[in-house]
Amino acid sequence: MKTNYYIITGISSGIGAALGKEVLKNNGVLFGISRRNNPELIAFNSKRYNFFEFNLKEVNKIESLIHSIKESISPEKCSSIVLINNAGIVEPIGPVWENESGMLKDNLTINLVAPAMLSTCFFKSFNLWQCRKMIVNISSGAGSHPYQGWAGYCTSKSGINMFTKCVALEQNDQPYPTVVCAVSPGVVDTPMQKQVRSTDAIKFPRKSRFVELKKHNLLSKPEDVARKITQIIEGGKIQNGAIIDLREM
């Protein structure tokens, strides 16, 4: 019996937690990465759920993290391996010159450098494996549209889109290529959105749009987003390097 393996960052909350549940429901083996664990996933299936307590700011430890995950996967049993770079932060919010020192660096580290390093280590570890391989980078509409007060967030998401397109070109030249795509999930009802709605409007002038969406119950549910992302992964029809907007699906 072959197994589908998933490595998901940001497993403790929001979209990542919903993705984790979807994987376990579909009999996959899950390697979840975040600072906090997810009690719901432990309760759901502690045998197929492996948690790695990890701060993605510590990028120099990413290589050994992926190495220890690789050690737990046997190539003969592997039907597919999927890395979902989902963890992210929106702060700092506000004009860059007012940001607390170091927060811009943290944003770019967690949202861009860490996923790029995880992907790099994924390629190094699995390039020669013949099973189906995929990397899904959770991006945002903010990667293509500038928002006043979100310089770090927009820059990191724009960067992850370009990283996706570049490494997809590299993978196309490999004998067993990994398919890499970026997915913008739309506006999703998670703790990150709660944080956006609680921002000072002077720091983030577009805040009212997000308040209105919540008021009119127009946010997507994390479970629906997770189901759509899983369908993309399992459908196997994604062009390498695609930047996908879930709202168009």
Ligand SMILES: NC(=O)c1ccc[n+]([C@@H]2O[C@H](COP(=O)([O-])OP(=O)(O)OC[C@H]3O[C@@H](n4cnc5c(N)ncnc54)[C@H](OP(=O)(O)O)[C@@H]3O)[C@@H](O)[C@H]2O)c1
């Ligand atoms: N919600 C939306 O409307 C929306 C829209 C567009 C894009 N997105 C993107 O979707 C992704 C998930 O967001 P969400 O809305 O589900 O947010 P969320 O509920 O705030 O979850 C963020 C996740 O990232 C993890 N994380 C944050 N900092 C970390 C660190 N230093 N090390 C390890 N893990 C860290 C958190 O885990 P710990 O705190 O336990 O470490 C948490 O599991 C993000 O990339 C976000 O940019 C969200």
